[in-house]
Structure formats: structure tokens, C-alpha cells
Amino acid sequence: MDWELNTLLNELKQGKEVTNQLMKHLHPPSSHQTRQALLHKILCSYDKALSILNSNGFLVETNPTAAAFDVSDKKDVFKRRKTSSGWTEQLRLCSAKSLDNPLDDGYCWRKYGQKAILGSNFPRGYYRCTHRHSQGCLAIKQVQRSDNDPTNFEVKYRGRHTCNQASHFAATIVPVPTESKEKGNHSRKRPFQLEQKQKQKVQHVFSSLESGLVVKTEDLDNREQIFPSFSFPVESEQVKNGLFAEALMENDIMGNLSPAFMSPATSESNYFSVSPCHMGSFESDLTDIMSDPTSVTNSPIGDLDISSLDKLEFDPSFPFDNPEFFS
């Protein structure tokens, strides 16, 4: 627990520090290699920090490749709260337009049900971790399109991933989405070879996007808006047309990217995938602490805004040892 917090803070601090160094190198501009090395270092730090958050239940989403270009639109919202059952629950609003798809958060989910919900225009989808049986992972999530804004999805997460999805994230290439399978077209060319599951996933993303762009917005309850997530929207049409130029270019610029940055989940969904080495490694209640309104600011940690990182400080007086915060 302490170790995780320290690591998290250290990584964030280091990210900030290295970014400052980079800033100096930009005035006047230094060698390309130097900048590249610094960028890589920054990204690794954020990678680790975010992985820690992820491993504790935060599905911190981002599109690292787009981050450098657009950090303005932070539509997506995370809220975490405790359920009466004591389960941790993550509530998330996300915009379909931001390519941030509720069906794709970097994890592999398997749909096991769908139910019409009273008073809701859209059915609620029930998903559980694909590795439920193979690895006994009990993580589940519910996805429901917002009534008021069908471009938004409300996603509830329950349970933590105890599975190791490392293999899922590893050794994949930036995918190019294919046609929606729900539309019955499966014959699009794919410039890149994708793993089977990835192809399905990509299709899913875009089928949802297509079907998602129908009505308009709602906000759940702002009171508990705790953790605005990373959101680096990419025009869905762009992506659908396979225009990954920016992403590819960015990858090129970055050169040596961390595994997470190479993950398909990242590039196709704006999610910051979890580093394999951290998957399911932590069983602390960091996320619960983080989700408590008293323990975290509303600063979006995901916009890579250095100044906002300053606000991401744990309250030193926060009663981490107080059992009541974990009950």
C-alpha cells in the first residue's frame, strides 16, 4: 500500500521533473535524441503511475498518441463510489464521439446478458471478464447508454481484475478499425495484421460508435465527480477511415514506446492499458481512497497538464490507516 503510493507519487514527480527538463531543452531546442529520450522517460513514468491506478481499479483511459495534439476535450468522467454491498463501483460517463468506447477499456470482456431497464431507453449490457473461468477473474461491468445523451455511456465496474491480460496487450500493432459487424460488412481491408480478438474488439468499438451517435446528453451526479478520466477524442470518422497518420507519426516520434503505448487497446480506444507487470498485482484499496471526495481533487490527471499534476497530491493528513475508509 505504502509502496504503491510512494511509487505512484515518485513516478508522477519524476514525470513532472523530466518534463521540466524537456521544456528547457526546447529553449533553445536541443538534439532530437535528447528530446526523444526525455519524452520516453516521461511516458514511462506516466505509464507506471497510471498502471498503478489501473491495477487498483481505475481504468484510466487515454490516448497517448493523441495526447500531444489535443488535451482540450475532457468529456469523460469517472466517478467511484462504494455500493451498499461493499463492492467498489466505478461509474463512468464517456462520450462515444471521443472514441472512448465503454466496450473497450483495455480489458477483455465477454457479454453475458442484456436487459431492458425500467425508465431507460436503452438496454443495459452485462459483461464479465473474459478470463473469468480460465483465471477466476471476477471483474464485471455494466454498460448502458445514456437516455439523455446516447453518445454517452454509463459504465459501472464491479470487482477488480485479478487476471493477467498481459498476453492480450503484448505483441500487437496499431490496429485499423474495420467495418461494423453489426452492419453486416466484414470485408474491409486491414492494412495491419491483427490478432483475432483485436479485430473483433475494433469492430465492436466502431459498431458501438456508429450506433451510439444518436441522441444527447446527461450528467449523472456531479456531486461525486471524482476522477475525470483521460480523454483525447479522435474523430470517429477519421479513425474509421483508417487515418491513423497522427498516431503512427507520433509513434515514430516517440520511437521507443512503452508496451502500454503500443497496445491495441490504447490506440483503438483511448484507454491507457495496464502494464502487464502490474496486472492484478495490487490488492490495496488505493482506488477507494482515491475515489473518496475528501481524498482527491477534481483535477484531471490525465490531461498531462503539468500544472494540474501539482494538484494531484495526497492529503498528508489523510487517514490511510483508518479502517472506516475501507469499510
Added chain:
DNA sequence: AAGATTTGACCATT
């Protein structure tokens, strides 16, 4: 053929 999704049935809770 294997794995994922769909969807009506079933179950638990209120």
C-alpha cells in the same frame, strides 16, 4: 470448431 453474442428463462431481491 472455437469463442463470442443474443435472448428468453430463471432466480433473487424488494
Added chain:
DNA sequence: AATGGTCAAATCTT
């Protein structure tokens, strides 16, 4: 009885 969550057979996709 109504509602939400899960199961599981049928179906679909690859």
C-alpha cells in the same frame, strides 16, 4: 408481482 442480474441454449462470427 415487478425489477434487475445471471444463466445457458441457440445463433453468429471468424
